[in-house]
Amino acid sequence: MQTLPESWRPVLAEELAKPYYAELTAYVDAERKEHQIFPPEDEVFAALEATPYQDVRVLVVGQDPYHDDNQAHGMSFSVRPEVRIPPSLRNIYKEMNADIGLPIPDNGYLMPWAQQGVLLLNTVLTVRAHEAASHKGKGWEKFTDAVIKAVNDRDEPVVFVLWGGHAKKKISLIDTAKHTIVQGAHPSPLSAKLFHGSKPFSQIDAALAAMGHKAIDWTIPNVKK
Template sequence: MVNFVDWKKELFLELDNSWWSFFKIVQEKEYFINILKTIYDEYSKNICYPEVKDIFRIFKITKVSDLKVVIIGQDPYHNKNQADGIAFSVKNDKITPSLRNIFLELKNDIGLEYKKNCLDDWVKQGVFLMNTVWTVQEHKPNSHKKIGWLDFTNDLINFLIKNKKLIFVLLGENAKKYKNKLQDLTILESSHPSPFSYKKGFEGSKIFSKINKHLDIINIKEIVWVF
């Protein structure tokens, strides 16, 4: 394991400049300092995901000014070679059950099939795919829920809602806890797409066409969900 200073450099390497105003706010907060110390320790002792360089990858491939939609899930995939720093996105060719259900709803909604497991194409169009918790120990879902990430997500949402045109999509109970913060914004919500909750609201939710409908209403370019 590299020393803490080098590890931290890898964590923030290539962060887009537009996000530094946010990170300058949180980096001095006690909870964020504790997060960094905790995950450094966790990653040195246990197998955790995503890789260190990918924990903040969403901030490396987006600009604040380009955001149109914020989709909030739960926590990263906890099996090997899955989590890539983008919520629901998968870094290998083996699809996860949650992503399979997302693509099933996508096909049922707009009639088209997405052909790869990486969701960078959506992110680069302004779809900010984030989890409420940003790291996880292997095979232990929600294992990092109580180390401060919820405070980080709370501050991130406070930062994001300054853009009154953003559409927020809340998937699952963990995401819906932030609903009260979003009262003046467009909100879409459903159950989480995991097999445990897919049929409790995500199935038939038509979130993809609904997102584009709302974007069209406010004269913002729609998302091309399938190329």
């Protein structure tokens, strides 16, 4: 499996030495020999690559990588510019437009957010093609809990964004006296009615301002001329 980005290695070194991580690595490597696995091996840690440890200001907890062709590239909710915008991300964009007035972009590539300190972390980092949650319970959850704890342990306050019941279970890992939690329904079509109107972007912006952090520019540039 891909090696961890440099900024994350010191804070996750203990995790990488644990027996479960060796088992997880062996499992994913074996799965790649037998099945098509998303995202590609060199993009498993793309979220950690795009947002170095010391730069995290907002942590968005996702779930499973997208499991259809060409969708997953290692960052929760994001797809590459040429890929059709998935329904959950479309709902996120609709809420962004309603909440802070930004136009809905023509693509789902969230790298501009990641590069400003928004860590787009799925709780499971690999999946078999076309088999949702097929790598659930294999060890990724322990690893990504360790990522959340590492961010929680930093001195600087961070905004944790927890959408849906799965993400809200992570509250126990977070020091709510130090950090801010923005939570709501999941943006998937199943719970979109509850998600719309929750105003997460203005909540995040207000929390960052209260922390003395620079605001996030949520604009996603269009790619089509």
